[in-house]
Amino acid sequence: MSLGEARFRGFTWRPLGRRDPVVAGLDLTIGAGERVLLIGPSGAGKSTLLHALAGALGTTIAGELGGTAEVDGRLGLLLQNPADAIVAERVGRDVAFGPENAGMPRDEIWSRVDESLASVGLAYGREHFSSALSGGEQQRLALAGVLAMRPDLLLLDEPTSMLDAETATGVRDAIVSAAGDRTLVVVEHRIDGWLNHVDRVVVLSGGGNIVSDGSVRSFLDGPSPAGVWMPGMPPPSPLDVPAHLVRPESEPLTISATDVAVELVTRTLRGTQRTRALSGLTAEVSPSMTTAFTGPSGAGKSTVLAVLGGLVKPSSGSITPDLHRWRSPRLAAAVGWVPQNPEHGFLATTVGDEARRTADRLHQPVDAGAVLEIFGLSRFAAANPYRLSGGEQRRLALVAALAHRPGVVLLDEPTVGQDPGTWAAVVGWIAAARSAGATVALATHDDDLTADAEHHMSQGVLR
Missing domain, CATH: 3.40.50.300 (P-loop containing nucleotide triphosphate hydrolases)
Structure with a gap:
């Protein structure tokens, strides 16, 4: 060689x-x-x-x-x-x-x-x-x-x-x-x-x-191979997802942010560093709407979703309602959050158990098999989530966060690693949830996904 x-x-x-x-x-x-x-x-x-x-x-x-x-x-x-x-x-x-x-x-x-x-x-x-x-x-x-x-x-x-x-x-x-x-x-x-x-x-x-x-x-x-984004290819039509799989079980919320700033504090034995992750955020996300937050890498898009969903406490400004004060079971029922790193959300040892976990904890019925089928994951029901590909893990993270049908849907880069068919499934789920009345907000660099949003906020100057 x-x-x-x-x-x-x-x-x-x-x-x-x-x-x-x-x-x-x-x-x-x-x-x-x-x-x-x-x-x-x-x-x-x-x-x-x-x-x-x-x-x-x-x-x-x-x-x-x-x-x-x-x-x-x-x-x-x-x-x-x-x-x-x-x-x-x-x-x-x-x-x-x-x-x-x-x-x-x-x-x-x-x-x-x-x-x-x-x-x-x-x-x-x-x-x-x-x-x-x-x-x-x-x-x-x-x-x-x-x-x-x-x-x-x-x-x-x-x-x-x-x-x-x-x-x-x-x-x-x-x-x-x-x-x-x-x-x-x-x-x-x-x-x-x-x-x-x-x-x-x-x-x-x-x-x-x-x-x-x-x-x-x-x-x-040559002929266009299946499952490949060919140059100039238009986005596929979103998959038609049945309404009963996405219809919110909890009340969709209008969430408002007024002049919100978030400062992240990192402490180690060698010192402390403060990082301004977000400043001056004034925004509103509403039921039956998709709001897309865009902007360059590092602009604070993920922080926007985390602070709106009550996962991060603002350093200043106000969030209404202040989900950060809600107890975990109530917050889990109300908000489905799909993290940028899908592995951060995995808690079970099989794909099937991961799909049912939140719903089981909330004592809520869920058709996990049908949801996994939508995202092309049903054949992996007995597999360990960590043995999936990156794109498959991202879809499983969406299933795990949303199968229990929360009223608020927060998605961080949901289409990364997806081929045209799986992209259509992810976007179809988003569209169906919005049509069913859910409050949907997402952070993305995907222009095709942004085009499907009714409300678009650029976060290019957050840092």
């Missing part, structure tokens, strides 16, 4: 607790210096292939492994969930982690740290707390850590999925520049911005098989 080359032979992977393999008998060679775009439906095994090359399958991630996955040279892996990659409390130390473990000289380490942070547009400085970053900023921090290692093979799992369009363009340019003549494998769902920067497109089917492998031109000239 050549430096930077990757190769799969008869590769098969079945996660622990899953009946069927995600990928079976796959053969694939990625040549040194190639730039490959790896695409396919949600759950097709794209992340699995990256984890295999990194040596994580069968060790860090439990399951049954067959065949071989080999790579020659040093590799850098950007995980689909950036929070999984953060290892230090401060930004500079986090990026320095890899170079330090490689035994690089101190001056070179900090030179690479500063260079990598600048390349991904993180300008907070080395001492900024990692926990004070937004989801999109965490994604850029994780990427900086990968770039600082200057690996022979870059494996990037949805590196721009949680970023606004302008930031995504800058990050994509930084990746292409840093890649140079190195091997690059990128997994993405929204592929338009990558096609001019790769020389090969590999398409996986929903069953984890290769259905197309060739140049960008041959990919564009």
